[in-house]
Amino acid sequence: MPDAMKMTKKTRKNLKIGLLFALPWLIGFAVFTVYPVVASFYFSFTEYHVTTPPQWIGLENYHKxxxxxxxxxxxxxxxxxxxxxxxxxxxxxxxxxxxxxxxxxxxxxxxxxxxxxxxxxxxxxxxxxxxxxxxxxxxxxxxxxxxxxxxxxxxxxxxxxxxxxxxxxxxxxxxxxxxxxxxxxxxxxxxxxxxxxxxxxxxxxxxxxxxxxxxxxxxxxxxxxxxxxxxxxxxxxxxxxxxxxxxxxxxxxxxxxxxxxxxxxxxxxxxxxxxxxxxxxxxxxxxxxxxxxxxxxxxx
CATH class of the missing domain: 1.10.3720.10 (MetI-like)
Incomplete structure (x- = not known):
């Protein structure tokens, strides 16, 4: 591996610290942004009324x-x-x-x-x-x-x-x-x-x-x-x-x-x-x- 590609011990430590500080935001982004977007895409192909489990209906919602x-x-x-x-x-x-x-x-x-x-x-x-x-x-x-x-x-x-x-x-x-x-x-x-x-x-x-x-x-x-x-x-x-x-x-x-x-x-x-x-x-x-x-x- 070229020297430029290698990470020193200090660099790895700084990276871990940086990721640790960013972790709360990353968790919030995943839970409150990524998951709702993915879930809404799935729900768009289902009949879902919150109180009952979603039922797959394909493109019927888009047809409606x-x-x-x-x-x-x-x-x-x-x-x-x-x-x-x-x-x-x-x-x-x-x-x-x-x-x-x-x-x-x-x-x-x-x-x-x-x-x-x-x-x-x-x-x-x-x-x-x-x-x-x-x-x-x-x-x-x-x-x-x-x-x-x-x-x-x-x-x-x-x-x-x-x-x-x-x-x-x-x-x-x-x-x-x-x-x-x-x-x-x-x-x-x-x-x-x-x-x-x-x-x-x-x-x-x-x-x-x-x-x-x-x-x-x-x-x-x-x-x-x-x-x-x-x-x-x-x-x-x-x-x-x-x-x-x-x-x-x-x-x-x-x-x-x-x-x-x-x-x-x-x-x-x-x-x-x-x-x-x-x-x-x-x-x-x-x-x-x-x-x-x-x-x-x-x-x-």
Whole structure:
């Protein structure tokens, strides 16, 4: 064995000590992450109601998915959430980031005010949102009435309920703004100075310099926000419970019902694995297409 491959007595001792310190985490990871994932994959091929032993039924749970009206409804609603939340969150976060990197004396206060809502618990935030969008006494409709506009029923209207939840979700855009602020501050000022000397306008500099150089942050945002949108649960669960007429029922809400209300763990596990494969596909597409529009400063 080459000398480089041999482990000294001290190295082996350090390795054992390191593994010993990591052992609690490794046990927790195996018990609370690896085992549930493997078990859910097995349960997805069984009829399992927790109180009775699982019975193998093969692909029957997956076959039922595509004959389930509420499964189709919840999946459609979730895709609607993804299509609304991801681009709108990107736009709001980027606009806030551009505003929050301006050289103002009070900018620290503004940054705190923008970021603080993103750490508010979902329940408290949903309670405030219900008041804001109350169709009769809410702030939004009261404000619209000042201009002679009759506001919609918002969460009580099938056409507006999902849109309302998408709008409310932008309350936590401070986290996205923080990521973009870091990306914007990392762009060398010399590039803007050189572009200004060449006669470039602000819009041209934003389009040709800013957007390409913050594209790694955009890639990170697209992946994380897409995964979060696929798993949207708390706001529609607290604010509407899936109503009216299941118009806000998300995929994870329906999965939760089967798992913990109907205690149908086999069917819920099949739903979970379908969602995993769908999210994996979307992530793969984003990564595959990112080669065309993600640029890293200083790379060839």
């Amino acid at each position: 998915l595509f004959n389930d009206i509420l499964f189709t409804k919840s999946l459609t609603n979730t895709l609607y959430y993804v299509a609304g939340l991801v681009p709108l969150g990107l736009l709001v976060g980027l606009i806030l980031a551009v505003l929050l990197v301006q050289p103002l004396k009070e900018i620290v206060i503004y940054r705190s005010m923008i970021y603080l809502p993103s750490i508010v618990p979902a329940f408290a935030f949903a309670t405030v949102g219900l008041w804001f969008f109350n169709p009769y006494l809410g702030f939004v409709n009261s404000f619209l009435s000042l201009f002679g506009i009759e506001g919609p029923m918002w969460l009580s209207d099938e056409k507006w309920a999902k849109i309302t939840i998408i709008l409310l979700s932008q309350w936590g855009a401070g986290g996205t703004a923080l990521i973009y602020m870091a990306a914007l501050k990392d762009i060398p000022k010399e590039l803007y100075e050189a572009a200004a000397l060449d006669g470039a306008t602000r819009w041209q500099m934003f389009r040709k310099i800013t957007l390409p150089l913050i594209s790694p942050a955009t890639l990170f945002y697209l992946i994380t926000s897409s995964l979060a949108a696929f798993q949207i649960f708390d706001l529609p669960q607290i604010m509407t419970g899936g109503g009216p007429a299941n118009s806000t029922l998300s995929y994870v809400m329906y999965l939760y019902r089967h798992a913990f209300t109907y205690v149908n763990m086999g069917y819920a596990s099949a739903m979970a694995w379908f969602l995993f494969l769908l999210a994996l596909l979307v992530t793969f597409i984003i990564f595959k297409t990112s080669k065309r529009w993600v640029f890293y400063y200083g790379s060839k």
